[in-house]
């Protein structure tokens with residue numbers, strides 16, 4: 572798919588942040604270990620990633636009712652079975668979370684290899700370690716990964732690095748394991764807190780000690796059906812605020828999860844980007860930009876509560892319009908720089924220098940129209956935002972990458988008076 576964008580218009584209006592991709596897609600997998608019916612509200616139903624996961628779960632027997640208007644899912648997973656499918660083409664990262672429900676109902680699981688953004692090495696050895704630590708036999712077959720265990724058995728899972736996906740997988744599997752599981756060097760992010768809240772409300776016994784040790788006592792009885800609202804998306808909230816600054820727009824951004832984005836917002840304030848806020852929303856107009864100019868900055872993307880790697884490209888955009896040199900380091904995914912070279916094609920003078928782990932911007936640069944290709948989800952969204960700020964027509968190829976993470980993007984932009992056309996290539 573490509574986006575055809577006539578840029579240069581100023582957005583004005585209200586935009587509502589959706590449920591977080593990086594929570595919703597995890598809760599959907601976790602819902603399938605429940606013995607009852609689960610309702611997920613505030614679910615980003617139009618997300619490409621959510622649709623792929625729903626498609627897989629339906630193909631292995633789940634009954635999922637999607638209500639696009641209410642933005643909710645009703646999930647009944649009692650008929651999930653390990654099933655060999657005709658295709659394992661599911662371009663999403665968290666396929667490893669689809670193991671637990673099949674093991675619970677069939678003692679065996681077949682899952683697609685993890686996909687997701689190509690942002691450097693993204694192994695899955697620690698997921699295999701999780702299943703093996705809980706007593707399963709794991710084999711890598713040409714089209715899928717096979718996991719076999721009549722039941723998971725509680726054990727100790729010790730992560731050598733902090734991993735979001737590994738912690739999520741360990742939590743969900745431990746909830747259906749017999750006995751107690753210790754998760755050592757767990758990584759607890761806001762989305763993982765949302766998952767722990769959900770599993771606990773289903774009846775799982777989860778205890779968090781400090782910020783990296785989790786004990787789970789596997790459910791000996793039933794895991795109840797529950798109703799849960801997905802947390803709001805901190806990356807999306809940041810995206811809209813950065814777009815307002817770049818475009819000189821006037822935006823009221825609703826459903827901002829302030830608690831989960833304190834450090835990212837602090838960095839914006841320090842770059843001279845002020846805004847008005849109440850407990851759940853932000854109001855930004857050009858008057859909020861101190862001296863009418865973004866100040867150059869230096870920051871590093873790493874672990875929460877700092878700036879996470881998924882936010883990197885939006886700081887690069889701010890660096891481009893800042894007056895002076897800014898530096899953005901990424902310790903987590905140092906190879907996440909391919910998008911920066913595409914972004915440079917939409918700037919009239921040389922501004923962006925990308926090397927492994929570090930992006931330097933020598934601003935201010937002016938956005939110009941052009942033709943570019945997406946390289947990853949957040950990078951694709953950054954290209955769309957640059958295109959929206961450039962006078963004239965820009966084509967962003969492979970824009971489905973942005974749509975993996977931005978629910979109802981065209982409709983939300985239309986609500987701000989901005990039209991983009993998304994067509995098949």
Ligand SMILES: CC(=O)N[C@H]1[C@@H](OP(=O)(O)OP(=O)(O)OC[C@H]2O[C@@H](n3ccc(=O)[nH]c3=O)[C@H](O)[C@@H]2O)O[C@H](CO)[C@@H](O)[C@@H]1O
Pocket residue numbers: 593664692693694695696697698699732733734735736737758873874879880881903
């Ligand atoms: C800690 C962190 O920044 N996590 C981010 C990471 O989560 P994601 O879940 O993809 O990555 P993990 O947190 O699981 O992995 C962190 C690191 O561990 C490595 N690893 C992971 C699993 C495994 O089995 N083997 C292995 O080697 C990965 O390659 C990566 O270098 O990318 C996502 C997409 O950008 C972000 O939403 C998350 O915020």
Ligand SMILES: C=C(OP(=O)(O)O)C(=O)O
Pocket residue numbers: 592593663664665686687688690881948949976
């Ligand atoms: C890279 C991302 O997602 P995924 O891990 O699903 O590829 C992201 O959300 O920015």
